[in-house]
Amino acid sequence: MAQIRVMGDDADEVTRVLEALLPLVNACTAxxxxxxxxxxxxxxxxxxxxxxxxxxxxxxTVEQAGPATRTGARTPRRRALPG
Incomplete structure (x- = not known):
């Protein structure tokens, strides 16, 4: 559980911080x-x-991406079959 704790020696200062902080947090849609x-x-x-x-x-939302390419990647090679 995530929590925010606001604490201080000055109760008035803590109250003012909460009055500014809570509307900001409540406005966040996330x-x-x-x-x-x-x-x-x-x-x-x-x-x-x-x-x-x-x-x-x-x-x-899902977006279709183009084919993945790697820079400097080696091209896979098959070994030759025995004759």
Missing amino acids: LVAGQPVELSKRGPGLRVVFELLPAGPGPV
Whole structure:
């Protein structure tokens, strides 16, 4: 499970960062963010964590590619059959 943790000694600063970060993450169509959870503190400040998940498979497009070529590749040669 992928998580983002925002933590700092200044609770107001952490709150301002979250106010800027969460709309950016929520606007990303490739990710789904969970609800932020405040973690217990080990002193002053604020610790917040939220889970990130991939949004899931989107539409898949397949393009036909030309034949694969290798630069400098040797041409395969057959051994001559015994006479």
